[in-house]
Amino acid sequence: MKKILLFFGLFTYLFSALYAQGYEINSKANDFKLLNVNGKYFSLAENKEAKGFVVIFTCNHCPYAQAYEQRIIEFHNKYAKKGYPVVAINPNDSVIQPADSYSKMIERSKDKNYPFVYLLDDNHKVQEAYGAQRTPHVFVLQKNKKDLIVKYIGTIDDSSMKPGEVKERYLEDAVNALLDRKEPNPSFTKAIGCSIKKK
Amino acid sequence: MKRVLLVLILLNLVIFSGFAENSVILISPDEVKAFTEIRNDTVYLLHFWATWCAPCIKEIPDLLKIEEQLKDKKFKLVLISLDFENQIQSKLVPFLAKNEMKPPYYLLKQERGYEWINKINSNWSGALPASIIFNRKNYDFYEKSFSYSELYRLLTTKYILP
Numbered sequence: 509m510k511k512i513l514l515f516f517g518l519f520t521y522l523f524s525a526l527y528a529q530g531y532e533i534n535s536k537a538n539d540f541k542l543l544n545v546n547g548k549y550f551s552l553a554e555n556k557e558a559k560g561f562v563v564i565f566t567c568n569h570c571p572y573a574q575a576y577e578q579r580i581i582e583f584h585n586k587y588a589k590k591g592y593p594v595v596a597i598n599p600n601d602s603v604i605q606p607a608d609s610y611s612k613m614i615e616r617s618k619d620k621n622y623p624f625v626y627l628l629d630d631n632h633k634v635q636e637a638y639g640a641q642r643t644p645h646v647f648v649l650q651k652n653k654k655d656l657i658v659k660y661i662g663t664i665d666d667s668s669m670k671p672g673e674v675k676e677r678y679l680e681d682a683v684n685a686l687l688d689r690k691e692p693n694p695s696f697t698k699a700i701g702c703s704i705k706k707k
Numbered sequence: 708m709k710r711v712l713l714v715l716i717l718l719n720l721v722i723f724s725g726f727a728e729n730s731v732i733l734i735s736p737d738e739v740k741a742f743t744e745i746r747n748d749t750v751y752l753l754h755f756w757a758t759w760c761a762p763c764i765k766e767i768p769d770l771l772k773i774e775e776q777l778k779d780k781k782f783k784l785v786l787i788s789l790d791f792e793n794q795i796q797s798k799l800v801p802f803l804a805k806n807e808m809k810p811p812y813y814l815l816k817q818e819r820g821y822e823w824i825n826k827i828n829s830n831w832s833g834a835l836p837a838s839i840i841f842n843r844k845n846y847d848f849y850e851k852s853f854s855y856s857e858l859y860r861l862l863t864t865k866y867i868l869p
Contacts, residue, residue, distance in 0.1 A: 642834035
């Protein structure tokens with residue numbers, strides 16, 4: 509009986525380890541090397557001055573991503589100079605969602621004058637490592653010596669479709685807290701968004 | 708008692724809203740939660756979708772086909788749209804008509820912030836499509852797209868027993 513229990517315990521452990529994907533608050537985040545819309549590869553390590561990064565999984569086609577586009581641009585313009593630039597990553601497969609192809613990313617970033625990098629993750633390696641589940645999905649990373657520590661996961665504010673009715677700016681509050689050497693509260697939020705398009 | 712009342716109101720909506728053709732019923736996260744607490748012999752498939760969600764649109768015909776195939780069983784498909792309230796007439800109603808979908812038509816009334824997502828199910832990240840399948844014995848949450856055969860097999864092997 510004991511043996512069976514042990515076996516089940518081990519099985520559950522292995523099973524959960526297999527499925528435990530993605531980062532939690534205070535996880536150590538991986539750097540990556542992804543193709544930017546300027547034709548060059550980009551890594552977080554390139555930006556030595558930054559105090560951290562606001563990694564946002566987003567895309568062209570999703571109405572929630574579109575609703576937040578201008579707010580993401582404004583966030584970057586305000587916070588890049590404070591040490592927290594936006595790093596936008598499109599995790600979608602362009603065969604399933606042609607509007608999210610690399611050429612359409614270039615088009616959109618030019619049309620809207622993106623002031624931040626917009627990277628392609630079409631084999632989903634970074635999306636899977638981070639555990640991004642939808643677009644837009646935000647991960648705030650803080651530099652700690654050589655490490656990147658996840659300090660906030662979630663959404664940008666409390667009113668996705670009505671920018672005029674925002675009351676709580678979760679992302680700004682989180683980064684302000686980090687700039688003040690405090691822990692973000694809340695550090696984890698949710699929002700409705702589009703599923704990641706994978707084969 | 709309050710909860711019982713809520714469930715009764717909701718059941719009435721389910722039964723009588725069929726007469727209100729083309730009318731979209733706004734349903735709150737609390738009402739959805741109360742609905743998922745119903746425990747009887749019927750298997751409910753509560754499905755969250757939207758016309759702006761490409762994988763959802765792809766899945767709708769399969770869901771309707773399964774509903775038709777299981778019409779003699781104790782099975783009920785309840786579709787809850789997360790379309791935007793200002794696109795009911797421009798997007799949602801034309802889609803319902805084009806696909807000859809039967810009422811009641813539910814639209815989720817989203818609340819400010821994110822706690823309401825946890826209220827419906829704490830495992831829900833917020834991505835669409837998502838489903839809750841429940842009956843007297845089971846309650847399961849799925850944040851994924853189903854293929855026709857996958858969903859049919861799941862329903863008829865785990866939930867609806869012969």
